[in-house]
Amino acid sequence: QVQLVESGGGLVQAGGSLRLSCEVSGTTFSNHEMGWFRQAPGKDRDFVATINWGGGWIKYADSVKGRFTISRDNAENMLYLQMNRLKPEDTAVYYCAASRAYHTDLSTDRTQYAYWGQGTQVTVSS
Secondary structure (H helix, E strand, C coil), X not given: CCEEEEECCEEEECCCCEEEEEEEECCCHHHCCEEEEEECCCCCEEEEEEEXXXXXXXXXXXXXXXXXXXXXXXXXXXXXXXXXXXXXHHCEEEEEEEECCCCCCCCCCHHHEEEECCCEEEEEEC
């Protein structure tokens, strides 16, 4: 079965950086578009970034554009999110997600992602 496991979350001061990782198993990683979403307490799970199978097409939420970078390593079955210049409003549980195999619309809609990790907490102090 498809499994996604996030790591790299933690507590950081505003202005700092974190790098999230997501290891994917149980499927051919390069067949899936991948995304990062986040959910703050009491709020919906929101889109952060998405990347196509080859890494050539990427979308970001306006709130993270210029600060966050999504990337993938298909040889290692890994997805990454480099987060720089973090703000307190970035505090949330961050989830990685995989589309259904061969799905190709680089969606920002969480309902278009079939597989999810358990999440990793990111807390940014002011």
